[in-house]
Amino acid sequence: MNSMTSDSLYDELSNWLHRRSIQGWDVETLLTELVEKLNEAGLDLIRVHIGMPMLHPLFVAGSYSWSRGKGIVAETYDRGLEKSDAWLKSPVRETFLNGKEEARYQINGRDRDRFEIFSRFAAEGATDYIIQLTGFDDRKTNLIGQEGTIFSWTTNAPGGFDEKAVALLQRLRLPLSAEIKGLSQRRLVGDILRAYLGNYSTDRVLSGQIQRGDGDLIEAVILFCDLRQSSKLAERYGFQGFLEVLNDYYDITAGAVIAGGGEVLRYIGDASLAIFPFERYERDIDACDAALAVAHDAMKRAQTINEDRKARGEPSLEFGIGLHTGKVMYGNIGTKERIEFTVIGSAANEAARIEAKCKELSQTVLVSDAFAAIRPGNWHSHGTFELRNIGHPIEILSPLNLQQA
Template identity: 30%
Template sequence: MSSFLNKAGTAVEAGEGVWPVRRRRILDWLVNETRGERFIDNILVEMCEKLLASGVPVARATLHFRMNHPQWIGARILWKEGLAEAKINTFAYGIENTPEFLKSPVNAIHQGAEEVRKRLEDTADDEDSFYQELRDDGLTEYIAWPVEHTFGKRHVATFSTSRPGGFTNEHVDFLRDLLPALTLVSEIRLKNIMARTLLQTYVGPHASEQILSGVTTRGSGATVGAAIMICDLRDFTEISDLWPRDDVIHLLNDYFDAMSDPIERYGGEILKFMGDGLLAIFPLSKDTACHDLLQAIREGQALMAQLNQQYAGNGREPLRYGVGVHVGDVMYGNIGSRRRLDFTVIGPAVNVASRLETLTKEVKRPVLLSRAFVEMADCAKDMDSLGTFPLRGLGEPVDVFAFPER
């Protein structure tokens, strides 16, 4: 079969229309040539650039995804003509109840609409602020379609143009035909993101990377040096017996926010929450690990003081806690049954930190540190020496230090 060159210099088989060939080329790229690209925002940018090169006048495109995230209900990936990178915006829970969202085309798609199409040139008197923003950007038409992932998960793709008169029927057909391939490509990336997010949420960033890289067999792991911190809330049994359930959950969340945020901000990794306690490590691969742990504790104490002020204003007793700190080698890896594993740390160093946390009840000081940690952190001059204490289950007594009393 003979061929000819179109305006872009691309060979087109005689008897075939230009649009089907261009569409097939982008479809082939989506299905076969994006497997090496991890991020859907980069794929969106390149797809829009290919659309423009193929003669489809896309000036703006977005992908809206629902997310399984503890903070965000969803995210929007936005591309505009001339942008080398897409912009990503996250949206907190509650936005789905706002008037702006309820009357948005994205909500219409989530409610079951198969298409939302708006000719912006023809609705100059439209009072909807969203469409007015598009019009102010010089856009002439907006189209939104559902992106149907498995198990009924519905997301949204939108395309806009600044072409006078909007999209032609050929343009719309071109874009609509890309949706199945875009759906497959986006679902793979979104599930990868969700898997990573869920693992980070439940086991922490480093452990999640280990698991995703294949460290999933029982007993797998490594010995690492770490500064170890164990924190526990005092009188929680009494609180949980006397307080309403929802109040107890709210209290725990407030307490964990105060203690956890500084740990993560200074590079620590929270390995687990244990009822009203937590276990965190600061790997010694970072030179400032011990200093970072101390800063995290100090900031956590300040946040707890603020929280207790709020509680006092509501007539509640202040929250008390104990923190034990030690340093040493730990076994970091998978432990558990054949079918249920926990990615955590174990070893004598963890036991010392746990015993020091328990000792805080006896000596009435909220933060206790071992001599080994204090010497490594070079902070003995800034601490109170409390003497030597035998710790249950440990052979040798431990020299114990505490934060100075104010």
């Protein structure tokens, strides 16, 4: 390390950490600036890893790894990580099971072959490795007993970390962990919002649109989807079995919406409401194309899942999709204590009524004349209908060939 004392260097880094945290940053920026400052101090770092917990439907943890010449790589880890080789054969697990907050390994010496990753690090010139764990007592997880941060530091200094470097890293563990906790909490809020609200609504909430009555009049494609024969399926499978059926159904339909860039607003039992706001597309027809592509994707997903269900002697999952366009009020409704983002207006009701015609007309996908006017194609008209509680007639059409509509 350089000629600065460990105390003076710690004070400098501590002041930097406090100042930058007030200014606002993210983990990537923290890690980039931290590595730069520590290498300027002479630690000769070639790899730094930060692991942090996630509260997410799919992922249990996330990480940011900096390595010399490669920069920063961000990763997420699926639930079930505790059963994977990555966890079972990691120095993190050994350190935790030994009840330690810190461990040090001589990669160019006796510990080179202790873990597979150490052999790889050694081949890259690494000599010394320090791992630090800091638990968050107020948050629990099934992975390592409690959530917290993981820091690992790898150097290629010929003699490894010197005493001053080790002392500095030890003192930095808690303030860095506290900052990472704050940043992970911020990310956690975003992850939860996106899981429950979707990207479009989350962006509005994070921008401050959180009061009851906040809303905007928008134009959009409205997609309404409903499961067929749901009562019979519920009776056949019981509560738990029907829940699994619903998840399969939503993987087909809502999964297609999310993959296609739409916004799922609500799950209403065995139905769902989604939108494709025109403002997110260059042209109105592009929103219609996206919605049609989603309908096609849902049908392909259904074919795959239903082939598997048929092979198991299970009934197929059938559904209807109604597509409509129009103006809706998009915003917060509910009570002062419990609100949700959704769309209200006649166009949303009309989309639901159009979908309800799918069963009667033996069609999987139906669109309105308003949709077809924006998106001309190979349509078959089923006629003009007076729909329940809709004050004007609507022509209903279906694509003769969904891929070419």
